[in-house]
Amino acid sequence: MTTTPLPSRLIGAEKRIPEALDLLAGPDRGVVRLPVRLAWSGSTEFDITDHRQRLTLYRTLLNCGQRQDIITYVHPDLLRRDWPRIRRLTSRQLVALWEARLPDLATAG
DSSP, X not given: OOOOOOOOTTTTHHHHSOSOGGGOOOOSSSEEXXXXXXXXXXXXXXXXXXXXXXXXXXXXXXXXXXXXHHHHHOXXXXXXXXXXXXXXXXXXXXXXXXXXXXXXXXGOO
């Protein structure tokens, strides 16, 4: 039996990254409810003020979200503040794509 490798989840990832941090319009407090298409294997609700929940939310969005999802749910200041932690919890390839598109993130923290 021959198996075909799955395509990389990074295919097209650069197209999902907004062109600028100031396009991000996510909340800085409250509860975000993600659609099941994004949070299909766990909680769909994330309290933005809870650091761990916010990191989980942002990692989910960076990995699975479309551009509009990221714009809608990610707050620019919180992303900058959390970036040093997010970059340690996310694949190097995806981090490199984000930092190439948004160079301010490379110096965030």
